[in-house]
Amino acid sequence: MRTSVIGFPRIGRNRELKFASEKYFKGEISEKELLATADTIKKENLLSQKEAGITYISSNDFSFYDNVLDTAVLFNVIPKRYRELKLSPLDTYFAMARGYQGENGNVKALAMKKWFNTNYHYLVPEIDDDTKIELVGKKPLEDFEAASRIGVNTKTAITGPFTFLKLTRFTGAKTAVDFADALINAYVKLLKELEKKGEGLIEFDEPGLVTDLTTGDIDLFKKIYTAILENKGSVKVLLQTYFGDIRDIYDEVIRLDFDAIGLDFVEGVKTQELVKSFPKGKVLFAGLVNGKNIWKNDYSKTLATLNGLKADEIVLGTSCSLLHVPYTLEGETGLENDCKAHFSFALEKLSELTELGELFGTDFEKDERFIKNKVLHAGRKNFEDSAVRAAVAAIKPEDYERLPKFEEREKIQKEKFNLPLFPTTTIGSFPQTADVRKNRLEFKKGLRSKEEYTEYNKTKIRECIRLQEEIGLDVIVHGEFERNDMVEYFGENLSGFLFTRNAWVQSYGTRCVKPAIIWGDVARKKPITVEWSKFAKSCTDKPVKGMLTGPVTILNWSFPREDISIKESTLQIALAIRDEVLDLEKNGISVIQIDEAALREKLPLRKADWYSEYLDWAIPAFRLVHSKVRPETQIHTHMCYSEFTDIIPAIDAMDADVITFEASRSDLLILDALRENNFKTEVGPGVYDIHSPRVPSVDEIVTALTKMREKIEDRKLWVNPDCGLKTRGEEETVKSLKNLVAAAKIIRGQA
Ligand code: GLN
Ligand code: ZN
DSSP: OEEEOSOOOOSOTTSHHHHHHHHHHTTSSOHHHHHHHHHHHHHHHHHHHHHHTOSBOEESOOOSSOHHHHHHHHTTOOOHHHHTTOOOHHHHHHHHHHOEEETTEEEOOOOEEEOTTSSOEEEOOEEOTTOOOOOOOOHHHHHHHHHHHTTOOOEEEEEOHHHHHHHOEEOSSOOHHHHHHHHHHHHHHHHHHHHHHTOOEEEEEOGGGGSOOOHHHHHHHHHHHHHHHHTOTTOEEEEEOOSSOOTTTHHHHHHSOOSEEEEESSSOTTHHHHGGGOOTTOEEEEEEEOSSOOBOOOHHHHHHHHHHOOOSEEEEEESSOGGGSOSOSTTOTTSOHHHHTTBOOHHHHHHHHHHHHHHTTSOGGGOHHHHHHHHHHHTOOSOOOHHHHHHHHTOOGGGGOOSSOHHHHHHHHHHHHOOOSSOBOOOSBOOOOHHHHHHHHHHHTTSSOHHHHHHHHHHHHHHHHHHHHHHTOSSBOOBOTTOSOTTHHHHTTEEEEEOOSSOOEEEETTEEEOOEEEEEEEEEOSOSSHHHHHHHHHTOSSOBEEEEEOHHHHHHTEEOOSSSOHHHHHHHHHHHHHHHHHHHHHTTOOEEEEEOTTTTTTOOSSGGGIIIIIIHHHHHHHHHHHTTSOTTSEEEEEESOOOOGGGHHHHHTTOOSEEEEOOTTSOSHHHHHHHHTTOOSEEEEOSSOTTSOOOOOHHHHHHHHHHHHHHSOGGGBOBOOSSOOTTSOHHHHHHHHHHHHHHHHHHHHHO
């Protein structure tokens, strides 16, 4: 059986691309050196796949930053402000990705958005009425040729025209339909050029098809592909979809002249049902090896599915690009072999594909490789905790409800805390300066004793609190100096989590994340944050906010289990964090923030599934964490974005007392939506952007607050930055916070 890979991680085995790019940005290496690193990575990726025996290997899956951006640049979708910088093509590309500030001008980057239901982010192409779409680049052609030169015959993978138009922002009067013809021509031209170079198969990636589609979308899709397919010449065309099923458009898709159709059997809940009517004469690319999670494939399940498929020709493939899993398990010496045996990263998934391909159609039940896989799956050990199972089973409906109701709590808390109008606070972390990181790192390496480490952090906490008092903030934080990462820190103190050395996954551009692995049932081993918060409280008379990461975020930023549902896992984590909440309360911490930075991460792609598949359990899971606290204990939550206009009732139903979120970069439309929905929770829309070192002026903050006051009642408005301050420098932080407090005072005078 033939096999196919949609895409391979391009950050390199040891994040070589990240480090080379960052050096290039700093001017430490030349363009030529950066290109050389890229070539090495591309070559290694291609050869690994070839050696593993993969039949259909992609070229053009590599990107210096993002494939959607690559496609935009390829087709001349380059806004004028970047052209006017008059930079080299590569630097124009990076200016679009990262913004540019220098001799040639000053422009912001293109907007960046979450790539479907992943933690990867793409750059949003921008088209205005004057944009002239045409094929101007050569990247797919060059990558195809480079692969041929080293003896790898690839399929060219490219963002498909439909998804491209769906993701584009149209800034003028014209819309997607107006650009369809030009885009069709550009893609056809690319096809022709590829044909000339000897390409036999082109893969159009169309994840846009797994979302809710309107009849307009369906018409647009048909128009585009009817035209492209009429001109495909001798090149075969694969329509590749992923991240779900294509129920809205399957019937149209199978009627078009595609040679092959790629479908996702892992996330596509309806895919099996749909392919019952798979057309004759076309090849089915069956995405059965999970491109998003790190568990070893269950061969008996996969082979059973394959056996049930009725298509003339089947190619076994990944469910999506392997971009979303780490590079390789090799070197993960910190993982116990018993655990490691259950995982498969990108490189290991290649062997799974070929093994499965070889087993299919044979008497595999007797094959050693099949038996080994079966034994492995049946024999997973040390992951169950009966006490945890019992605790989850014992959750009662009332455990999800905090009493008394919000309005009553609000009164009680106003009286208890007696905070001024427009209370000021921060989101939790303070600058993680070099000394803070050094203290933590040396402690981890055993170069510093626990006592030394703790003493150092206590000094930092004391200083941080003194500083906040001096600045005049109303609700104080301890600064989070002990934390590396908001999930890893908690995971390390919970049973059921595993951590890797090098399992990096690209989040955007040069940014990578190293998700934890949820191996088994989760319970809190011992109090996690209590000592730090207690100490902080002893340093001041002002209210100190305890800082926790919420269960949905911990789950969403980890590789989840596949043997139980993510709902079940989240409830386990929720109970563990609840223990921490109650311990904090017992120790006199009366304000507790439970961050849900990644709440939106796994929101289903189809609106109809938002509540039934996700919010209906994710929001209660959050409530479970805080429902048992006393009425006077104030629960805060924080989200890193303001994109929740469409789920405001769900956010309100988290039933926190206060929510802070990013708002400084958005157009404040969220405020209208809060008002329209009678949002009850008190709110702190960030008054300045912490992602930039710029110090906001008092005036600027006053203006922001004045706008907010038009939409939010004075008694419900908090004043805070839009996220944690850990990535900022000390000097700019102090200045910014002083201005923030000054602005709050001015506004108080006007109320
Ligand atoms: N409390 C965390 C901090 O301040 C929140 C981080 C986040 O929202 N990503 O760093
Ligand atoms: Zn944040």
